[in-house]
Each structure stands twice: as C-alpha cells, then as structure tokens.
Amino acid sequence: MSVKERGLLIVLSGPSGVGKGTVRKALFSQPDIQLQYSISVTTRKPREGEVDGVDYFFKTREQFEQMIRQNELLEWAEYVGNYYGTPIDYVEKTLQEGKDVFLEIEVQGAMQVRKVFPEALFIFLAPPSLSELRKRIEMRGTESEDLIRDRLQAAKEELEMMDAYDYVVENDQVELACERIKAIVMAEHCRRERVAQRYKKMLEVE
Amino acid sequence: MSVKERGLLIVLSGPSGVGKGTVRKALFSQPDIQLQYSISVTTRKPREGEVDGVDYFFKTREQFEQMIRQNELLEWAEYVGNYYGTPIDYVEKTLQEGKDVFLEIEVQGAMQVRKVFPEALFIFLAPPSLSELRKRIEMRGTESEDLIRDRLQAAKEELEMMDAYDYVVENDQVELACERIKAIVMAEHCRRERVAQRYKKMLEVE
Numbered sequence: 001m002s003v004k005e006r007g008l009l010i011v012l013s014g015p016s017g018v019g020k021g022t023v024r025k026a027l028f029s030q031p032d033i034q035l036q037y038s039i040s041v042t043t044r045k046p047r048e049g050e051v052d053g054v055d056y057f058f059k060t061r062e063q064f065e066q067m068i069r070q071n072e073l074l075e076w077a078e079y080v081g082n083y084y085g086t087p088i089d090y091v092e093k094t095l096q097e098g099k100d101v102f103l104e105i106e107v108q109g110a111m112q113v114r115k116v117f118p119e120a121l122f123i124f125l126a127p128p129s130l131s132e133l134r135k136r137i138e139m140r141g142t143e144s145e146d147l148i149r150d151r152l153q154a155a156k157e158e159l160e161m162m163d164a165y166d167y168v169v170e171n172d173q174v175e176l177a178c179e180r181i182k183a184i185v186m187a188e189h190c191r192r193e194r195v196a197q198r199y200k201k202m203l204e205v206e
Numbered sequence: 207m208s209v210k211e212r213g214l215l216i217v218l219s220g221p222s223g224v225g226k227g228t229v230r231k232a233l234f235s236q237p238d239i240q241l242q243y244s245i246s247v248t249t250r251k252p253r254e255g256e257v258d259g260v261d262y263f264f265k266t267r268e269q270f271e272q273m274i275r276q277n278e279l280l281e282w283a284e285y286v287g288n289y290y291g292t293p294i295d296y297v298e299k300t301l302q303e304g305k306d307v308f309l310e311i312e313v314q315g316a317m318q319v320r321k322v323f324p325e326a327l328f329i330f331l332a333p334p335s336l337s338e339l340r341k342r343i344e345m346r347g348t349e350s351e352d353l354i355r356d357r358l359q360a361a362k363e364e365l366e367m368m369d370a371y372d373y374v375v376e377n378d379q380v381e382l383a384c385e386r387i388k389a390i391v392m393a394e395h396c397r398r399e400r401v402a403q404r405y406k407k408m409l410e411v412e
Contacts, residue, residue, distance in 0.1 A: 159405045168401035180396050187393035195374035199365045
C-alpha cells in the first residue's frame with residue numbers, strides 16, 4: 001500500500017551574480033539537509049576540481065542538442081556560448097519517490113519550469129539592496145544622492161523580476177539565506193492543503 | 207521617516223488536550239524567539255506558581271464582563287465556568303510596532319480572531335494521530351480493527367476542524383512542533399507579496 005506523498009520541487013533563482021551557487025553549496029554542505037539536488041547538464045568544460053556527475057553532467061554540444069530534441073530537458077538555456085539544462089527524468093522520478101528536489105537555475109530557466117510544474121516553489125534570491133537602501137536613506141545627507149538613486153533603480157528592477165516568485169530570500173548573509181530556504185521548505189510541508197491531502201489519502205484507504 | 211512593517215499575528219489553536227500550552231511554553235523558553243506572547247485575561251484562580259501579568263491577567267467576573275461590554279477583548283470564551291480572553295489593545299499596539307504577536311487560544315476563539323484579523327496566520331496544532339494511523343495501518347493484522355477505526359474517526363474529525371487554518375503542525379514531538387512554528391513564521395516573512403510591499407514602501411519614499 002502506497003500513501004507516499006509527492007515531493008516538492010523547489011526552484012532557487014535570481015539575478016546573475018546574486019550568489020545562487022554559493023547559497024546552494026552552503027545549503028548542501030549542511031549535514032541535515034533533506035533536499036535532493038538536481039544536477040545540471042552543461043556543454044562547458046569542467047573547471048578545476050569539478051567532477052562529472054557531481055557538479056554537472058558534462059556533455060558535448062551534439063549530446064546536449066539531442067537531449068533538447070528528445071524532450072529530455074525540463075529547462076535549458078544558452079549562456080556565454082554554452083548550454084545549461086536540467087534533465088527532466090531525474091526530477092520527475094525523485095518527486096514521485098516523495099523526495100523534495102532542489103533546482104538552482106537562471107531566471108529564464110525558472111520561467112520554463114513554471115510552465116511544466118506550476119505547483120513548484122519559486123524562491124527569488126535577492127541581493128541585499130533593500131536593506132542597503134534602507135540604511136542609505138536613513139543616513140541621507142552623509143551619502144551621495146547618486147548612490148541612493150542607483151540603489152533605488154536596482155530595487156525597482158528587482159521588484160519587477162520577483163513578481164513571478166512565491167518567496168523572496170535576501171542574500172544578506174549566506175547562512176541566513178540558507179536558514180530561510182530551509183524554513184520555507186518546512187513551512188510548505190505544513191500548509192493545510194497539503195496536510196489535508198495526506199489525511200484524505202489515509203482516510204480513502206478505508 | 208517610518209518604513210516599519212506591521213507585525214504578523216500568529217494564532218496557535220487546536221483541539222483541547224493536544225498540548226497547545228506545552229508547545230507555547232517550549233517555544234517561549236527558547237532564547238532566540240522573536241515573537242511577543244499576548245497574555246490572556248482570565249477569571250479563574252491562579253494556580254500554584256502562576257504570576258499575574260506573566261501567565262495571565264487575573265480578573266474578577268465583574269472586571270471581565272466590563273471588558274466584554276467595552277469591546278476590549280479580541281476574543282473570549284467561557285470554559286468550565288471561567289472566562290478567558292485576549293485584550294485587543296496589546297495585540298494592536300504590538301503589531302503596529304512591527305513585532306509579531308503570538309496567541310495560543312481555543313478553537314472558538316481562533317474563529318473570532320479570524321473575523322477581526324483575516325490576515326493573521328492560523329496554525330492548527332494536531333495530535334499525532336495521522337502518523338499513528340499510518341503505523342497502525344501498516345501493521346494491520348497485528349492491531350485490532352477497533353483501534354484502527356477509532357484512529358480513522360479521530361483523523362476525520364481533525365480534518366474537518368483544520369479547514370479554517372493556514373497551516374497544520376503535528377504535535378508528535380514538542381521540539382519538532384516548535385521548529386515547525388518558527389519555520390512558518392520565518393517563511394511567511396519571505397512571502398513575495400510581503401517583501402514586494404516592503405520594496406514598494408521604500409520606493410515610494412522617493
């Protein structure tokens with residue numbers, strides 16, 4: 001008898017340079033982490049210390065393009081001349097096993113995932129511009145108006161980007177960002193709709 | 207210049223006997239807790255060790271009934287011959303200060319709070335009947351059918367009660383229940399709508 005609940009798909013994304021990779025690595029270096037990291041496929045060359053099947057699945061352009069044609073990728077993008085993508089079979093299989101899957105991908109990729117898995121959790125990793133902005137406004141007079149204007153512009157752009165996300169985690173400190181992501185996953189497992197579904201499944205058994 | 211965000215109102219409730227008081231005490235014994243506990247008013251006599259203004263505000267029936275007439279209570283109920291209630295002024299003032307307020311109240315009280323603060327977070331503390339039920343079903347054959355039937359009935363009743371709540375926290379272990387409640391509060395502060403509102407407030411400043 002299977003009463004296994006489908007896992008959650010968690011998508012961490014955000015503007016490039018915000019520190020998505022750093023946060024993901026810090027998250028997965030924690031001993032108690034329950035998430036399954038979905039390893040990306042790429043055509044870029046391995047960097048020093050990177051291991052095939054651990055950091056990435058390294059493929060040739062031909063192999064990658066075949067994966068695209070055969071619909072084996074949940075999302076993919078070309079970035080600085082290289083392909084990056086997420087193999088769909090691992091994600092689907094792991095979710096079916098009841099495990100939570102974690103993707104760390106670019107913003108365009110996140111939008112592709114949303115089309116296939118609208119029920120996924122989309123977390124926007126934001127630079128600490130909001131708290132910086134707050135500080136700068138509070139210290140107004142001692143700061144240049146140009147700097148404040150730049151921060152305001154950055155905040156406006158972030159505000160627009162985050163619209164398609166469920167949660168926003170500010171990356172002011174990597175440790176704190178990890179705590180927030182873990183809290184979001186834990187809280188989502190406690191959402192009444194999800195728990196009620198578990199109850200209903202159990203009661204249907206009768 | 208004030209860009210202070212209103213605090214969250216967190217309501218912990220659930221069937222009587224589930225251990226709401228125990229979880230609340232464990233939660234507030236933690237050194238890093240950021241929640242403000244809203245002390246209830248009651249007409250029952252202080253028990254050994256209970257301190258006025260710490261555990262409860264102890265009042266006479268006359269005083270309590272005057273509070274009801276003057277609309278000073280956010281919610282109240284009579285329970286085994288005594289009144290219990292939540293003073294509204296403390297809740298409102300603390301939320302305005304940008305602090306999160308925590309209420310631990312009976313199910314009927316939670317429904318009254320929902321009318322005044324529909325935006326509050328309602329957390330249903332559930333007995334560990336679901337995981338017990340699962341275990342019992344898995345061990346079927348070695349367990350009496352009566353016991354399973356009782357558990358199923360209990361699960362059905364819980365399922366109905368939790369309908370009006372946002373989250374369900376199973377009280378299988380007090381420590382774990384506390385972790386889940388803290389995660390829910392942290393996650394809710396990261397919800398995009400809330401963060402976007404903060405951004406918008408900052409941008410309006412200009």
